[in-house]
Amino acid sequence: MYAFELERPETVAAAVELLKGDDEAMPLGGGQTLIPTLKARLAQPSVLVSLGAIGELRGVRLDEAGHLCIGAGETHAGVARQAAAHYPALAALAGQIGDPAVRNRGTLGGSLANNDPSACYPAAVLGSGAVVVTNTREIAADEFFQGMFTTDLEEGEIITEVRFPIPQAASYRKFAQPASRFALTGVFVARFADAVRVAVTGASEDGVFRWEEAEAALARDFSPEALAGVSVPADGMIGDLHGTPEYRAHLVGVMAARAVAAAR
Amino acid sequence: MRKVTMTVNGKSVSAEAEGRTLLVEFLREGLGLTGTHVGCDTSQCGACVVHVDGRAVKSCSIFALEAEGAEVRTIEGMANEDGSLSPIQKAFQDHHGLQCGFCTPGMVMSAAALLAETPKPTEAEVRHHLEGNLCRCTGYHNIVKAIMAASGQEMQVAAE
Numbered sequence: 206m207y208a209f210e211l212e213r214p215e216t217v218a219a220a221v222e223l224l225k226g227d228d229e230a231m232p233l234g235g236g237q238t239l240i241p242t243l244k245a246r247l248a249q250p251s252v253l254v255s256l257g258a259i260g261e262l263r264g265v266r267l268d269e270a271g272h273l274c275i276g277a278g279e280t281h282a283g284v285a286r287q288a289a290a291h292y293p294a295l296a297a298l299a300g301q302i303g304d305p306a307v308r309n310r311g312t313l314g315g316s317l318a319n320n321d322p323s324a325c326y327p328a329a330v331l332g333s334g335a336v337v338v339t340n341t342r343e344i345a346a347d348e349f350f351q352g353m354f355t356t357d358l359e360e361g362e363i364i365t366e367v368r369f370p371i372p373q374a375a376s377y378r379k380f381a382q383p384a385s386r387f388a389l390t391g392v393f394v395a396r397f398a399d400a401v402r403v404a405v406t407g408a409s410e411d412g413v414f415r416w417e418e419a420e421a422a423l424a425r426d427f428s429p430e431a432l433a434g435v436s437v438p439a440d441g442m443i444g445d446l447h448g449t450p451e452y453r454a455h456l457v458g459v460m461a462a463r464a465v466a467a468a469r
Numbered sequence: 470m471r472k473v474t475m476t477v478n479g480k481s482v483s484a485e486a487e488g489r490t491l492l493v494e495f496l497r498e499g500l501g502l503t504g505t506h507v508g509c510d511t512s513q514c515g516a517c518v519v520h521v522d523g524r525a526v527k528s529c530s531i532f533a534l535e536a537e538g539a540e541v542r543t544i545e546g547m548a549n550e551d552g553s554l555s556p557i558q559k560a561f562q563d564h565h566g567l568q569c570g571f572c573t574p575g576m577v578m579s580a581a582a583l584l585a586e587t588p589k590p591t592e593a594e595v596r597h598h599l600e601g602n603l604c605r606c607t608g609y610h611n612i613v614k615a616i617m618a619a620s621g622q623e624m625q626v627a628a629e
């Protein structure tokens with residue numbers, strides 16, 4: 206690793222101030238992605254601004270509108286525990302990320318800011334139609350994700366909270382890549398009173414995406430059978446040693462049907 | 470360099486650390502606690518698992534300065550006060566839960582974290598919990614047996 210300073214501010218305002226003064230500074234969430242990146246010398250920050258000591262980035266609560274609001278600094282293990290009573294599908298997703306030690310450090314905000322094309326949380330955030338809240342604004346999920354490892358975040362902007370509308374029924378099904386535990390393909394399905402949302406991760410070269418054809422079919426008939434006639438094209442799907450684009454396109458349909466069958 | 474203070478295995482320690490000093494380097498090189506192993510250094514293998522404020526973390530994937538004020542427990546803090554092996558360690562020995570022993574510190578720390586939260590896990594829960602701990606020798610069966618036995622659930626010993 207190249208050398209850097211590590212700061213541990215206790216408020217969002219102080220963190221923003223530290224990031225503002227220095228365009229080589231970077232926020233540090235749980236470090237489960239960033240620390241390996243630093244070891245590989247793929248990033249060279251001057252200062253890492255750890256968000257780990259900021260109490261206001263923690264916690265899970267319901268707001269007046271009935272949205273589940275989760276602090277961006279909440280760990281995957283914390284979400285698995287605290288969201289279970291309110292939004293079981295989201296809690297279950299958090300409880301399947303990586304392994305227990307990764308879940309004890311990795312955070313919601315870090316996962317979203319990173320927007321790995323195979324990460325789990327982006328599917329839940331897009332599939333729920335959640336709102337990503339930062340220190341300056343609120344960003345709808347449909348605008349937040351902008352392709353592989355790319356988001357709408359600006360330099361020095363910190364995700365502070367994510368607000369999830371709670372669906373009537375939802376489920377996430379991931380076909381785990383057996384070595385990394387990331388999603389080889391994962392599908393999040395959410396049924397609301399007025400719409401169905403389907404978000405797919407791990408499959409597309411453009412990162413997480415909404416599968417609108419499946420949404421329309423499921424809005425008419427929320428059953429696995431309703432997906433029999435729809436499919437995604439292999440064009441634009443990821444091809445690597447774990448699976449061809451055709452294989453991933455097929456998995457999208459399979460995991461979507463399983464998610465619908467399991468939705469509670 | 471900055472001074473960092475934490476409690477390691479019940480003792481307060483203070484030492485200098487750089488921003489980039491990993492907790493595992495602080496423990497091994499700073500404090501001489503070489504029981505915590507580095508298998509991969511890429512967050513995959515779990516040989517470096519320690520407890521920070523009671524939770525299992527990969528000490529190769531957290532900076533020493535982030536453990537400021539924390540209670541850290543390593544494999545050196547696992548034995549009973551009189552130096553004899555704790556029930557989990559004893560179970561690993563009885564059930565041949567180790568061969569070369571390289572992964573064992575991380576396995577024991579992960580097992581201890583599991584049993585603190587789930588005192589009587591099922592075998593499936595044990596296997597699921599060990600997803601982040603790799604062992605190149607044992608094939609896992611005896612590790613799982615050892616953890617089941619340590620939880621007080623009857624297991625046949627590998628050999629007398």
Ligand SMILES: Cc1cc2nc3c(=O)[nH]c(=O)nc-3n(C[C@H](O)[C@H](O)[C@H](O)COP(=O)(O)OP(=O)(O)OC[C@H]3O[C@@H](n4cnc5c(N)ncnc54)[C@H](O)[C@@H]3O)c2cc1C
Pocket residue numbers: 231232233234235236237238239240256277278301302303304307310311312313314315316318319321323324325326362363364365385386387388512513
């Ligand atoms: C072995 C292993 C298995 C894993 N398996 C999975 C899996 O199955 N599914 C999955 O989805 N993920 C998986 N991950 C990734 C894990 O979930 C990471 O924790 C996550 O992607 C990054 O979160 P972090 O808090 O660790 O962020 P960091 O690594 O600290 O940061 C990642 C990036 O986000 C930025 N950042 C961090 N917090 C914020 C914030 N609040 N606002 C703005 N920017 C921020 C950082 O500057 C950095 O660029 C795995 C990781 C490992 C090591």
Ligand code: FES
Pocket residue numbers: 506507508509510511512513514515516517518527528529530
């Ligand atoms: S050395 Fe930390 S996970 Fe392998």
Ligand code: FES
Pocket residue numbers: 566567568569570571572573603604605606607
């Ligand atoms: S006993 Fe050798 S790696 Fe596990």
